[in-house]
Amino acid sequence: MSLEFVGIDPATEKDKCPTVWNDDEVREFVLQGWKAGAELLAKCLDAGSVPDVEAVIRMPYRMCAILGEACTRAAAFGTASVTAEATLRVWNDEEAQEFIFQGWTAGEELLAKCLEAGSIPDYEAVIRLPYRMMSTIRKACERAERAGVLGTAG
Numbered sequence: 597m598s599l600e601f602v603g604i605d606p607a608t609e610k611d612k613c614p615t616v617w618n619d620d621e622v623r624e625f626v627l628q629g630w631k632a633g634a635e636l637l638a639k640c641l642d643a644g645s646v647p648d649v650e651a652v653i654r655m656p657y658r659m660c661a662i663l664g665e666a667c668t669r670a671a672a673f674g675t676a677s678v679t680a681e682a683t684l685r686v687w688n689d690e691e692a693q694e695f696i697f698q699g700w701t702a703g704e705e706l707l708a709k710c711l712e713a714g715s716i717p718d719y720e721a722v723i724r725l726p727y728r729m730m731s732t733i734r735k736a737c738e739r740a741e742r743a744g745v746l747g748t749a750g
Contacts, residue, residue, distance in 0.1 A: 599626065599709045602669065603662030605655075614655040614720075615713065616666045619706075623673055623727040625666055627697055628710060629653030631721045640687070640698060647683055651701045651721045654694045660737040663695070667734055670727040684725060686736045690743045695736055699723030 598621040605613040617626040632640065632652035640652050655663075687696040702710065702722035710722050725733075 601713060602666045605659055607658060614659055616662050618666055618669050624724045626724055628720055628722045629655040631719055643685060644683060649701055650683060650698055651723050652698045653721050653723055654696055657693045657740045660740055663733055664737055667730045670730050673727060686732045688736050688739045697723060699725040
């Protein structure tokens with residue numbers, strides 16, 4: 597596992613906040629974010645199922661530059677395909693000024709590696725998304741920029 601730290605939410609406590617890593621070995625984004633509540637999860641289910649091996653997390657729009665950096669690093673691997681797994685999704689919640697990610701739940705080895713960078717509180721989860729989701733993540737960031745709300749979440 598070649599977990600490379602990309603960035604952490606600059607507006608929250610250092611060891612208790614959304615974080616982004618790249619894992620170039622398996623070509624995945626690793627995202628730590630706030631777990632979706634029941635209401636948000638119900639909205640996500642309108643788009644399709646959330647299998648037991650997946651989770652839904654939230655990250656604030658102010659993470660857009662860090663997500664962009666992760667995409668730039670991933671692009672070096674030439675895996676910017678526009679195809680993605682049917683159940684892996686990215687949404688924009690402009691009202692809450694947050695990105696919503698549905699991805700594979702991190703396994704024990706990955707969680708242990710993430711814990712080296714800080715804690716993972718009970719209200720957060722770690723997910724994985726393949727590098728081929730890069731264009732979808734970039735589009736979500738572009739949508740947030742067009743909404744004019746970057747950097748205003750609190």
